[in-house]
Amino acid sequence: MFPKNSAYNLIIVGGGLSGLAAAVSAGEQGIKTLVIEKGRTLGGDGNYVEGAMGVDSFLQKEKGIKIDPTKLLQDELNYSHYEASAPHLRKYISQSGSVIDWLHSLGVEFSKVGPQGKSWPTIHTFAGGGHAVIAKLIPQAKALGVEIVTSISAQKILQHNGHVSGLVIKNEATGQLRELTANNIILATGGYVDNPDLIKKRAPATERLLSVSDGKSTGDGMKLAWQAGAEHYQMGAIQYGGGAILDKTRPPFVHMPEQLAAAATQEAILWVNEQGERFVNEDVNDNMCHAGSALLTQSRTFSILNQETVDHLTNVGLYKEVGNSPVSPEKFEHLQEEITRDLQNGDKYLTKSDTLAELAEKLNLPNLPQTMRRYNDLVAKGTDTDFGKAPAYMTALKDGPYYAVELGIGMACAIGGIRVDNNNAVLNSYGYPLTGIYAVGNDAAGMLVGDTYAVTLPGSTAGYAVFSGRNAVQSITKTR
Ligand SMILES: Cc1cc2nc3c(=O)[nH]c(=O)nc-3n(C[C@H](O)[C@H](O)[C@H](O)COP(=O)(O)OP(=O)(O)OC[C@H]3O[C@@H](n4cnc5c(N)ncnc54)[C@H](O)[C@@H]3O)c2cc1C
CATH class of the missing domain: 3.90.700.10 (Succinate dehydrogenase/fumarate reductase flavoprotein, catalytic domain)
Known part of the structure; x- marks a missing residue:
């Protein structure tokens, strides 16, 4: 079903982990917000997530786990051959513990925290898996006044005088198109693991690569951003399982x-x-x-x-x-x-x-x-x-x-293709933000890696999905 209104302050494209985290944050800030989800159900690959990364969370404090954030930053930068964005990774690491605490304040339970194999002890395992987190975020967003519609996809970002003016959406059931007015758009579409053409740009031997995603991460966020003038940034990394x-x-x-x-x-x-x-x-x-x-x-x-x-x-x-x-x-x-x-x-x-x-x-x-x-x-x-x-x-x-x-x-996922600044605003190829366009979650997580996904920092995409959703909303709040 099409949304109730035709104008919003913020439209979030994608109702997965990052989109729903952004939605709850926007609701907390009283921003008039719409979430559109192209699938029939919400949560995206967020439903399958085991845990999220955090440093200095309430749980790590309880367990006496101490991590030196500067050492961790250096380690990850070395792992990425300095292709990761140091300022962005630094901001994420420094706020990641409070992201876990925020989820906990929303009622999300964690069964344990620790390493995964030979890694930093950063993964906070969700009790009940990612599905339980999604099940907490949806009602909270709705209770805060956020409108959420399913089977609606984003087709094109509209711009006027260099600023976002709206979004063309499609009803996936009927094929009908509609234009909405919006001041801000957050792209939260889950990366490109289910788009074989984009995967081919990143990896050889595509026929031996098997996506374990829900099939909806088709790189729509990248395509929408590129069409609106975003830089075609490096294709980041594939999280091989x-x-x-x-x-x-x-x-x-x-x-x-x-x-x-x-x-x-x-x-x-x-x-x-x-x-x-x-x-x-x-x-x-x-x-x-x-x-x-x-x-x-x-x-x-x-x-x-x-x-x-x-x-x-x-x-x-x-x-x-x-x-x-x-x-x-x-x-x-x-x-x-x-x-x-x-x-x-x-x-x-x-x-x-x-x-x-x-x-x-x-x-x-x-x-x-x-x-x-x-x-x-x-x-x-x-x-x-x-x-x-x-x-x-x-x-x-x-x-x-x-x-x-x-x-x-x-x-599990493919990240990269879009460059963002420290507010998760999407950048053009000169390094300037496209006013009103933000990318979060897997759509922006290429900023954290070089050519190989960092399982040395386990839970990093899920933690980033929540961090970046909130980070973009904080920036929108400041510019209102
Ligand atoms: C099996 C599995 C296990 C995983 N486990 C972990 C883990 O333990 N820890 C970890 O850190 N990461 C894990 N991941 C990675 C996981 O993808 C991310 O952490 C998380 O889901 C990213 O959130 P997201 O919002 O970017 O994407 P998603 O949660 O996938 O959400 C994207 C949403 O956008 C929607 N969408 C796409 N295009 C459009 C469009 N045009 N219009 C409207 N909606 C659109 C999709 O339908 C989807 O619902 C796992 C992935 C898989 C597949």
Whole structure:
């Protein structure tokens, strides 16, 4: 349904995590605000978020977790090769604790705070997941007088004498267009992970990349901003979720909670490429974005298991603690069942053979037998002199039957393309703000990274979604 009014002080494009955080902030400031959401439901990928980053939050104070913000800033700038915006990252880090506190004041509960793998202890895990946060933000925004409509998308920003004058919107159900008047627009459309053309600008081998988003992050914010005169800024980074089962017949989220996926991607056993050769230390999966990058350096990638490792994972325990995965049990009790089921289904990503020679033949991995001999020798010596995998994860694969799982690369979000200033105002290519246009959340989060997403600072996009939504509203409030 079209909105009730034809004129607003602020229109927020996108009803996901950042848009709804901006909406509550705008409601708190008494700004006449409309949120338009192109989907039938609200929350976007915010519904799936595990946790948000914060420094010096109430919870960290309670737990005695202290982080030096300057050290953290230096660390992240180094990680980004100084491609991140230091002032913007600094402002975000310095306000991130109060962002967590603000969410808490709205009734959002946190189950824990700490690191994720080898990272800063910044991720505040939401009790009930992102969905619970969204469920708190929607009624609060409405209670504060914010109007929210769904199945309405933004089509074009209107400008007059260099200032925002309105927005063309479309009813997604009927296709009808309408013009609204507005003084300010916040773009909160979730980045571009679901736009294959834009992804191609950022990464090769698109057919092996699998989006785990809800499918609505199609880069609309960037396109609207570019059309209004914004700089085509660097395409930032893709948040790779490490390896993922390469299944071309089902959506990627189907495999996310499966133990076979975790065994193949998280257990650091043996990965080979299209030649059947190792190409990396498999414990690279300590950083899921590094793992994604490493997998992308090859044309095809397979995770190799044998019956002994499957039995061990099923009955004895894990070789390596599961890091960034929805499944983190002590054993993979369902692993053998899942393997049997997928083999019976004839799923193409899974191949079983009694001998290594047969597996190599079936998958055209000519060097697999010699790779395996070399790898088992290294395991016997207890040191990976080829790629430096930690000795604890050197697991021999001696006898058949063998299993090969073909791996693609999961993607949670893609950020970049728009440059903003410290108020989240969108900049033109001369570095000046486009008056009245702001970008927040994933649409602006390219400012925080270089070419690789910083899982060293876990929860950083969700924390940024909330921070930046509030930051843009604070700026709008000052200019009223
Ligand atoms: C499975 C998964 C898990 C994740 N876990 C984490 C995590 O634990 N921590 C973390 O920091 N990040 C995580 N992320 C990243 C996550 O994308 C962000 O943290 C967060 O959702 C970003 O908020 P956003 O508002 O920018 O985007 P979203 O929450 O996706 O919201 C964007 C909204 O804009 C709408 N929209 C798009 N185009 C238009 C248009 N033209 N008109 C109107 N509406 C439009 C979309 O439909 C969507 O509802 C995860 C992502 C996924 C997919």
